[in-house]
Amino acid sequence: MNENKLELFSLTEGTVQILNNNQELYIKAVSEITLHLSKLFKNFDQLMDINTRIKSPSSLKEKIIRNKLYKLHKTPEEIIDNLSDLIGVLIECRFNKNEGEILEIIKHKFNEKNEMGLYYNTNIPNMFFDLSAEQPQIQKNGHKIYRIDCQYIIDNTKVNFELQIKSLVNTFWSDIEHKVIYKNNVYIPYSSYIMEMLTAIKGNLVGIDKMLQLVNDQIQDSSAHKATAQIDFNLAIAKLISDTFVAKMSESIGFTVNFKSICDLISGYIVNKYNDLPVKEAQSAFLDLVHRFNDIYGREINWEEKIYLEGEFVGEDKFCQIFGDRLISFMNTDFEWHIFFLILFQIESDSNNLESFSDFMSTLKYFYSDKLLYKELYREFPEEDADRIHSEITEVLAYTLSTAASITIIDSENEKILKLISEVITYIIINFNSYEEFLENKKAVRLMILDKWEQ
Incomplete structure (x- = not known):
């Protein structure tokens, strides 16, 4: 034994040794606790x-020293016996209001009280909850949390575990705070400013939760609310993008740009990807998206590096090829488009950049090149002629859009382009009887499209 070693480190090492020696017991306890809780909430x-999670050796050491547990307890066994979060259990729910509902279910199911004042269920006599504390509890940062100290008896051994109940946005918030503040021991100047920023993010997340709840309620109530629900989905996703990437950009390069148009474009694109999914699948996809944002916050993002596609882009039609090639040229030369694609590729990180870009161009095609928009043309002309005229029109549209390539291409410009397409089709139907006649006057049609676009 090293006589010069501080006693607190000997105490800490002894505690970690107990943790390591009992890993199999703790793993078994975690499995049983999860099974009991899953059955309890199977109808929720x-x-x-x-x-x-089981507390890691490094996390245990840090907690003993940070919380000065070496001053409160004399032996490693005493520390383990009084460590409330040796095992951590997180029940994750959809919305903030569900947190209180889950607590009420626990209170209803665990309504028997033992001599220690802990509550249990006669069908699960070895799981105990301390339900005496007021909920939600107020944390040091002033925010609320549903947190319960619990015990599980396994192989005649008491194992402490901490149960937390969090909604999606509160889980997201906790991870941000944990990574940025709680686990960050680096000296941070202007810490009050950082805390104000975090408080603002927390407030925004509360707003997102309310919007998500509203969207969910509307979807459940009636399909008649679909238009309103889609607007709310757009707002919720745009807000989520903004809150995540503004913080990441500021953290990385020290300044931010106006994200509104970028957020609107990406949120509109994402919502339209989910638009044709059944309600349950759309909700699942959206909730997966929220989890993905949580993951993104923990990544390192280099905002100054060039973006590359993994191969040559081949468009589905002339529209996609012409406009796609133009956007690729903007990807590393126009900062707004650079930020747009950087964020898009981060969000869609389960596919490579080329696949994500191709999907994005397919969405633009759906907006401006899809044959359903040209149905009047197909009613008046033979299909072969209509196909060739459609190809000519979309080619001109692609060049027209490429001239400016506004970041608002799906958002505010959408109505303008749809009106233009309708007017061009009407003009062609009134003035031409065949593809050959159209071809003879193609230059006039091109000039009309350009003229109306610039109005």
């Missing part, structure tokens, strides 16, 4: 997941 539709 708003439950998202039950996540668990």
